[in-house]
Amino acid sequence: MKRISKRILSVVLSIILILGSFSFVVHTGASDEGVGTEIPLIYVVGTGGHLIADNPDGTTRKIFPISLPENFIMDTVKENIDVFAKAVITQQWDEFCDTVYGIMSPLYADLMLDENGNPLDNSRADISSIDRINPTKINGRYGTEQFKFAYDWRVDPYVTAEKLHEYIEAVLAATGETEVALLGRCLGDCIAAAYMEKYDGEYVADYISYASAVNGAEFASKAFSGEIYIDADGVERYVYDLELSTDTNLNELIQAFVTVLNDTYGLDFLAWSINNVYPDIYLNIVPRLLRDTYGNFPAYWAMVSDEDYEKAKETVFYGADTDKYAGFIKVIDNYHYNVQCKLPELWKGFEAKGIHMTNVTKYGYQTLPVVKNADSLGEDYCTVENASLGATAATLNTVLSDEYIADAVANGTDRYLSPDKQIDASTCVLPNTTWFVKNLDHKTFPESLNILFNKIINVENYNVFMDEDYPQYLVYNDEDGSVTPMVPDNMNTTDRYNTDFFASLKKIIEFLFNLIKDAVMSKINPAPVE
Numbered sequence: 001m002k003r004i005s006k007r008i009l010s011v012v013l014s015i016i017l018i019l020g021s022f023s024f025v026v027h028t029g030a031s032d033e034g035v036g037t038e039i040p041l042i043y044v045v046g047t048g049g050h051l052i053a054d055n056p057d058g059t060t061r062k063i064f065p066i067s068l069p070e071n072f073i074m075d076t077v078k079e080n081i082d083v084f085a086k087a088v089i090t091q092q093w094d095e096f097c098d099t100v101y102g103i104m105s106p107l108y109a110d111l112m113l114d115e116n117g118n119p120l121d122n123s124r125a126d127i128s129s130i131d132r133i134n135p136t137k138i139n140g141r142y143g144t145e146q147f148k149f150a151y152d153w154r155v156d157p158y159v160t161a162e163k164l165h166e167y168i169e170a171v172l173a174a175t176g177e178t179e180v181a182l183l184g185r186c187l188g189d190c191i192a193a194a195y196m197e198k199y200d201g202e203y204v205a206d207y208i209s210y211a212s213a214v215n216g217a218e219f220a221s222k223a224f225s226g227e228i229y230i231d232a233d234g235v236e237r238y239v240y241d242l243e244l245s246t247d248t249n250l251n252e253l254i255q256a257f258v259t260v261l262n263d264t265y266g267l268d269f270l271a272w273s274i275n276n277v278y279p280d281i282y283l284n285i286v287p288r289l290l291r292d293t294y295g296n297f298p299a300y301w302a303m304v305s306d307e308d309y310e311k312a313k314e315t316v317f318y319g320a321d322t323d324k325y326a327g328f329i330k331v332i333d334n335y336h337y338n339v340q341c342k343l344p345e346l347w348k349g350f351e352a353k354g355i356h357m358t359n360v361t362k363y364g365y366q367t368l369p370v371v372k373n374a375d376s377l378g379e380d381y382c383t384v385e386n387a388s389l390g391a392t393a394a395t396l397n398t399v400l401s402d403e404y405i406a407d408a409v410a411n412g413t414d415r416y417l418s419p420d421k422q423i424d425a426s427t428c429v430l431p432n433t434t435w436f437v438k439n440l441d442h443k444t445f446p447e448s449l450n451i452l453f454n455k456i457i458n459v460e461n462y463n464v465f466m467d468e469d470y471p472q473y474l475v476y477n478d479e480d481g482s483v484t485p486m487v488p489d490n491m492n493t494t495d496r497y498n499t500d501f502f503a504s505l506k507k508i509i510e511f512l513f514n515l516i517k518d519a520v521m522s523k524i525n526p527a528p529v530e
Contacts, residue, residue, distance in 0.1 A: 036141025037457045039179055039205060040171050043145055044164065046186030046211075047153040047299070053110060053123035063110035063123060076103060093277065097285040105292040116327035117156055117298040125152050129167050135174040144450040147171050147180075153187055154297035156331050157194035157339070164195045168203050181206035181457045186381075186442070189214040190302035190339075197339050197346060206356040206457045211379065211442055215343060215386040216305025218367045218376065224295060224304050224312035226282045227371070230274045232267035234369025237396075240496040241365060241380075241441070253511050256504035263501040287318040301332040302340065305386060309336055343389060344429050351430070358456050359434040360449070361388040363423070364493050365441050366396050377422060380442040384423060388436070391428040397494055400424060415465075418473045420491040425464075425472055432463045437483060439493040440476040448476075448483040 051064040069075075080099055087096040113119055129149050149167050151160045168180055182204050184192030189212035196204065213220075222228060239258045245251045261267050287295075294300045295316040304312045313332075317325055339346070351357045362379035376383045377393040384393040394400050399421035408414040408424060416426035418436065425431050435452065452470050456462050464472035473486040475493065484490065 035451075035454050035458065036138065036143055037181060037454055038141060039177055039181055039457065040142050040147050040175055041144055041181040041183055041453070041457060042164075042168055042171065043148045044182070044184045044188035044192045045148060045150060046188050049150050049153060050126045051111070051123055051152060051154075052126040053119075053121040055121075060126075061110070062126070066107055066111075068107070091277075093281040094284065097281055100285055101289050101292075104289055108293045108296075111154065111296075112292065113154060113296050113298075115324055117296075117331050119152065119155060123152070125150050130170045133171055133174050135171075135176075142175075144453055149188075151191065153299055156298040157191050157302050157335050158198060158331075160191045160299070161195040161198045164191060165199055165202070172203065179203050179205040181208065183208040183210055183453065184212065184214070185210045185445070186213050186217075187299060187303060190299065190335075193339050193343070193346070194302075194335060196350060197342070201350050201353065201355050204350075204355055207350065207358065208453060208456060209357075209359040209387075209389075210453075211362050211382065212359070212387050213303040213382055215340065215382075215389055216308070217303040217381045218305075218371055218373070218378070218383055218386070219381055220294070220300060220303040221305045221308040221312070222371045223286075224290065224301070224316055225308040226286050226311070226315040227308070228278060228282070229370065229372045230271040231369045231372070231374035232262055232271040234366055234374030235267055235271070236262040236499065237366055237374075237497050238369050240499070253507060255499075256507040259499045259504040260501060260508060263504075283315075283318055287316055287320070290316045291320065298328070298331050298335070302335055304336075306336070306341055347389065347429050356456070356461065357430055357433060358462075359388055359428070359430055360452065361391070361434065361436050362438075362440040362442065363393070363436060364438040379440060382442065384436070388425070388434050389429040391434065391436075392424040392426075394422045397497060398422075416472065418491075419486045419488065420473075423473070432465070435464060435470070435472055435474060437474045437476050438486060438491065439478065444476075444478075446476060446481045446483060448481055452483070 048064075050062065052060045053063050055061055083096055083099050087093045110121075110123070127150055129151075134146060149164055151163060168182075171180065172178065180203050182192050182195070184190070189209050192207070192209075193214050196207065201207075236258050239255050243251060244254050258267070290296075301312075313329065317329070322329075347357050361384060362382075363377050363384045365379045366374050367376050367378050367383060368374070368380060373383075375396045376385075377396055378384055378387065384391055392400070392404075400417070400423075404424070405414070405417065405421065408417055408426070413424070413426035416431055417424055418438075420438070423436055425434055425436065428434050433456075437449070440446070452474075455467065455470060459466070464470075469485065471485050474483050475486045475490045476483050477490075
């Protein structure tokens with residue numbers, strides 16, 4: 001019984017944390033296309049790289065990715081469905097929460113850090129970036145991903161910043177250069193930001209913040225602060241963003257079923273049921289589960305936004321010995337208050353020093369449907385407002401109001417408005433050097449973006465008004481992988497969300513009819529026995 005409670009919250013917290021984390025993990029790498037860079041580009045990757053730890057006998061073991069037993073999820077659900085059923089009937093959730101914790105916590109045992117956020121068993125990234133430095137130029141340029149910095153994505157960003165400093169100095173020594181460009185992606189931008197603050201931008205000529213979580217990643221921020229909320233409409237939209245099956249027909253059938261379920265209020269009822277129970281049970285499960293998983297990783301705290309940060313500390317350390325975690329809290333506070341809370345002044349300060357500060361933000365997707373603002377414009381994990389450090393954005397499938405646009409025209413800031421009227425870049429920290437790419441989700445890194453990165457680095461003071469091929473607003477085409485200027489013909493990329501109840505119902509009926517027909521025909525004309 002205990003195990004199903006675990007499994008069910010596993011299906012909630014797993015989707016939020018594990019699957020969500022694996023989505024952070026996925027790196028669709030870009031090749032070294034384009035002209036390359038004149039100085040080394042240090043690419044600080046996102047979270048989820050492979051980790052290893054030492055065994056007592058001197059050998060090593062892989063601790064991440066976590067290896068789940070075959071059929072783990074289905075078997076656990078089957079074994080523990082009675083626990084969930086009992087909780088639903090009695091509305092007593094203690095056993096359910098204990099089961100969830102008992103299943104999830106052991107999965108992360110090898111990944112756990114100590115109470116101050118330091119690795120155990122010499123656990124670390126399984127590759128050494130310094131050992132892999134290749135200083136060779138091709139046609140007089142460095143490749144866009146030639147200098148990729150891998151790291152232990154659990155630990156304090158300031159600790160990783162020290163290793164990044166060592167790596168940059170090693171790259172400079174190997175290449176004979178005197179400065180580098182720095183690109184931080186997702187959590188990697190938190191690491192790069194810590195480096196910039198700690199070392200005052202030493203050696204950095206160009207800085208690119210890409211698909212950044214430096215100002216908060218919505219799903220992590222809300223999970224840590226205990227503010228999970230299932231959005232029924234968001235769940236429906238989300239299935240149209242996923243490939244749930246490699247079978248196209250089956251994939252479309254699942255999407256049709258979810259649309260019908262939502263339009264007949266089935267999803268609303270399920271969402272209401274979860275949202276109604278969650279506030280009563282989250283303090284029984286979320287704090288201890290997070291302390292034994294992602295809440296134990298200082299780097300993940302870097303992705304908690306300032307608006308949620310103090311609530312997140314109250315939630316994660318609820319019921320815990322505050323003295324026990326005093327060192328850990330000091331570590332995460334140090335980053336939060338010296339980096340995230342000072343981002344605007346830091347970025348403006350570096351810009352004033354002559355460092356070319358830039359940002360590339362993705363959008364065209366909702367945030368994960370486990371938050372109240374699931375219709376926020378973004379790219380699955382990070383909202384436009386957070387990733388761009390302050391751009392004003394409409395919600396998904398809406399536009400900025402006529403009044404807002406009229407004010408922009410009157411103020412002379414209308415040149416920063418997106419052609420689709422969804423974003424105003426004039427309000428972000430770096431309005432002249434912040435690009436937006438529509439129809440690009442968080443995990444995808446198309447090769448075509450390398451050309452933009454190369455231009456940012458190679459062209460002096462490159463900005464959004466200098467190049468008609470790379471204006472402030474771009475659109476990604478997932479069919480050919482290209483990135484092109486946004487124009488009326490390509491800017492409407494969210495038609496997948498315009499679902500139709502009757503078309504979806506027709507698809508389900510046709511599927512059931514064909515299923516019945518095949519079953520009847522198999523009885524009438526059974527297959528010959530060989």
